[in-house]
Amino acid sequence: MSPVTSTVLRLSLDDCRRPDSLLSDLVRDAAVRNGLEPRALAVRTLLHLPRVARQDGTLSQRQLQDEIRRSGADLRADQARIRALIPDSKFLLQELLFVRYSEADAARIFTNLHYLRSARPGSLNFALVDPVYRLPVSLCSVSPLEWRQVGRQLAVQFQVPRERAWDISRVYSFDIAPANAISYLLAKVRSYVRQECPGVDLLTTAVDPNLGFTGSSYRAANWHRWMSIAPRPYLYVDRQYASPRQLRARFGTANLAELKTRHPGSVQQSRATLLDSTIFCCRVRGETEFVAPDDQKRLRR
Template sequence: MHFRNISESLAKELCRSLHYLGTYREGSMDFGLFMPGDDLPTAYCSVSGIGFDSRRSGLARMLQVEERQIAVVSRSYTSPLAPRNTVSYLLARVRKALRGRPGGYEVMATAVDSNLGFTGASYAAAGWKLVTKRAVPKYRYIDGNFMADRQVFSSFGTLRSDLLRSALGAAYAESSCGLKPRLIFGVMI
């Protein structure tokens, strides 16, 4: 497989069509693994600076680095037809690509949503460590579509349920069942 940067336009299309959130994280660095002769990656990964959710969780404090030193794997996707160990290989290549890059990244981190069946096995296989588990208080839905807290806050300026219900009425809903914690993995670059 061939590793390379991918264009923002391709990354946006991949996120829109293949990633469960359906959105691209602006300002990301985007990487892919390509099979010989393929125009689309077998696996891709977007890496961003620390964001809204990570700031709220105190991730930099837990990892004992400054926020600007954390590169977050914010989106990834791997084809079901990908060879075994594709994800851990992609993560190792991204890690190597970030070494010595402007920006001074020291740590890579990601959040794995165990409520969606993700376990973090590929991160563990790539040498990442489970840093912490973070409670997921609720999922939010607008017009029946899941929206991450970042998206809700960006669109409506609040995460307060009462204000969202008041503004959106029946279009706003929240999960009502108990959720498993989000798994936070990290690795030194």
């Protein structure tokens, strides 16, 4: 292979995150062929590309295709496990019903379809369901804020004690959902929390741009970016992404050196530099203030 051809075939993680990227085209084709949720397939692929990317953030087109194929096979199996919960009828946004959603069914959806492949224990779950079959079109979970660094910054800079902040810990929206479904759901959740949860003053969430997320639904619901979090490498076990919480639950530790010693060859760490996560916030009562970029603190993990 000539040097010119080799250069043409190499992509960057930044290339893949763009909405008009080669990844988008390949994902769309693979989803149509296999009856998959395109958005879920794109996010899963982006989650696993850092595992194969070089330290400079580049990878080959062949590696991209292989990861789409592997993620697609996993997603197809996951969709099959909860086929009865996947909606296939379109409804207008104003026809959807806002409900407290079943903890068991939310856990099944988040465990099988959310990119983290887990539900947050102790959460309240909400959904927009269709008026005929009562299937969830968009859903989310709300949990007490556990992120200590974020909690400390909220208390110091915004006078919000951590115990009075709750986190939108999971969001999943099926591709059949109408436009603006997530922002509409977030507005409904805020109203519910304001009326039913007097001990909660603030809602927060983390947005990971490495997965192509921009926070547009939160902005549309009048949330504002208040701070950012420095990235840490993604970790994988047997080529599957694993969060620190999942590693601690499975192995009793999230320490990379210890895991590599105990499970040689099974644990991998991404090498490419990742983008900061952003923290969006929304006051439960009153207007949420805009925070100028220069006043947004960058937190370390």
